[in-house]
Amino acid sequence: MKEEKDSLDENKTWDLVDEASILKSGKRIIGCKWVYRLKRNADGSRRFKARLVIKGNEQEYGIDFEETFAPVAKFSTIHLLLALAAQFDWEIEQMDAVTAFLNPPLLEEVYMRQPEGFEVTGPNSERLVCRLRKCLYGLKQAPRAWYQEVDAYFTKTLGLTRSKEDSNLYISVKANIIVLLWVDDFLVFSPCKEAIKIMKSQLSAKFKMTDLGPARQFLGIQIERNRQACTIQIHQKPYTESVLKRFGWKPATVSLH
DSSP: OHHHHHHHHHTTOEEEEEHHHHHHTTOOEEOEEEEEEEEEOTTSOEEEEEEEEEOGGGOOBTTTBSOOOOOOOOHHHHHHHHHHHHHHTOEEEEEEETTGGGSSBOOSOOEEOOOTTOOOBOTTSOBEEEEESBOOTTOTTHHHHHHHHHHHIIIIISOOEEOSSOTTEEEETTTTEEEEEETTEEEEEESOHHHHHHHHHHHHHHSOEEEEEEOOEETTEEEEEETTTTEEEEEOHHHHHHHHHHTTOOGGGOOOO
């Protein structure tokens, strides 16, 4: 929770303002809550994650938000790129945007209660609330704002071309690079390691990123590569085994290949 709160503060996600003046002006104050997840890595290890989420169900259309749609990549695109990478021996690297939805500025005027466990008061002990300056997880418009931010960076700043068939696929023949976006996950394809290094540097300069190295897991799908045989296998063995265990089956007796 502290790690998440520190990221929010570092990103200047909100300003603290007097609650009484906000209520007096007739503005609504939206609640928030902590959401906890236990995430599994490709090697089977686990890590704990806390995320602060605003209660988007309390938002009102036309007041707190308007447009909300944001596209995601097609699975057929993922399959096609992996097949091409296997055939032509492309490099496949993965990056993850840290607190992705916190990057875009928020255009609407939205007020939120302070996160539980981190409440502070004003100099005269007055109650304070958060005036959001940037998007937050749970906001109905957050996915759209994040996609627009990334799309503008790729197309206008880096000069990549967005595919007409998949709005989350970006290509640059000149830079010898292909980037596939799925919300806050990036898959970077190229036959040239230097091109991938440059793209990683550009992404890290714009957003706070985690470099995950060669792609081994994407959207809960394990990626196993044999470069000598020019093959890539994808499967969901850990997830399948967890489902089997839940219903009393013995995963060891089931072959997934």
